[in-house]
Amino acid sequence: xxxxxxxxxxxxxxxxxxxxxxxxxxxxxxxxxxxxxxxxxxxxxxxxxxxxxxxxxxxxxxxxxxxxxxxxxxxxxxxxxxxxxxxxxxxxxxxxxxxxxxxxxxxxxxxxxxxxxxxxxxxxxxxxxxxxxxxxxxxxxxxxxxxxxxxxxxxxxxxxxxxxxxxxxxxxxxxxxxxxxxxxxxxxxxxxxxxxxxxxxxxxxxxxxxxxxxxxxxxxxxxxxxxxxxxxxxxxxxxxxxxxxxxxxxxxxxxxxxxxxxxxxxxxxxxxxxxxxxxxxxxxxxxxxxxxxxxxxxxxxxxxx
Numbered sequence: 001x002x003x004x005x006x007x008x009x010x011x012x013x014x015x016x017x018x019x020x021x022x023x024x025x026x027x028x029x030x031x032x033x034x035x036x037x038x039x040x041x042x043x044x045x046x047x048x049x050x051x052x053x054x055x056x057x058x059x060x061x062x063x064x065x066x067x068x069x070x071x072x073x074x075x076x077x078x079x080x081x082x083x084x085x086x087x088x089x090x091x092x093x094x095x096x097x098x099x100x101x102x103x104x105x106x107x108x109x110x111x112x113x114x115x116x117x118x119x120x121x122x123x124x125x126x127x128x129x130x131x132x133x134x135x136x137x138x139x140x141x142x143x144x145x146x147x148x149x150x151x152x153x154x155x156x157x158x159x160x161x162x163x164x165x166x167x168x169x170x171x172x173x174x175x176x177x178x179x180x181x182x183x184x185x186x187x188x189x190x191x192x193x194x195x196x197x198x199x200x201x202x203x204x205x206x207x208x209x210x211x212x213x214x215x216x217x218x219x220x221x222x223x224x225x226x227x228x229x230x231x232x233x234x235x236x237x238x239x240x241x242x243x244x245x246x247x248x249x250x251x252x253x254x255x256x257x258x259x260x261x262x263x264x265x266x267x268x269x270x271x272x273x274x275x276x277x278x279x280x281x282x283x284x285x286x287x288x289x290x291x292x293x294x295x296x297x298x299x300x301x302x303x304x305x
Contacts, residue, residue: 139170
């Protein structure tokens with residue numbers, strides 16, 4: 001059974017803005033799924049409809065086989081949502097915020113307190129239990145929202161730009177925690193503009209643009225569609241750019257940029273450069289691979305053969 005199933009979903013905002021254009025989407029139970037798209041593509045509208053916060057014009061949404069129209073309360077009880085914006089009472093303490101959320105789901109006080117303490121500890125907030133939320137740093141507020149979303153043991157966790165503005169070290173610790181949740185069988189749905197996160201974390205990815213799903217596949221299959229990759233080569237002093245069967249460009253006296261076709265191997269380039277007397281000290285991708293594919297798809301760029 002799918003964790004989420006969306007069929008022919010339409011949403012039109014007045015006067016005639018088609019935010020979603022009859023999209024179909026299925027996410028398997030236990031998946032770590034990435035939902036990507038530019039601003040205004042329809043991601044937030046889709047999430048809002050799934051969560052029951054936005055009314056659809058037509059179509060069907062079900063979570064673990066339960067239809068949103070016929071049993072919205074059961075659907076909501078299976079979802080945990082971490083929105084983009086902080087939406088808690090900044091004067092309440094961390095413990096109060098998580099426990100109050102548990103109360104909305106009818107969880108007994110003693111059970112709620114134990115679960116809240118457990119989650120806050122796992123997310124590194126044990127020393128902030130009685131601190132008003134407004135006094136937390138941005139990264140701590142993000143972790144607090146994750147704890148709040150998980151207090152009722154949801155089967156599907158929706159993360160809408162969860163690491164926006166979070167520094168690298170905190171981002172890594174957050175993802176370690178989320179990956180642990182996914183390994184227990186929880187389905188994760190992630191929207192992010194950090195495409196390196198999606199590439200490293202997500203098993204499957206859908207790309208939405210102008211209200212349409214333009215790609216929906218496994219991450220590995222999507223990356224396989226990228227016919228070129230761009231690398232930066234940091235070298236010792238380069239006198240003359242050699243003539244090779246590669247798309248090479250000299251950036252400066254110690255840097256080369258190369259675009260490799262799918263049929264070309266980086267090791268062959270390295271060997272050819274060595275034969276020409278150029279010593280390469282370091283190599284890196286110019287851009288994240290998923291980012292390059294994403295730009296090609298969304299901007300309608302031609303993928304080189």
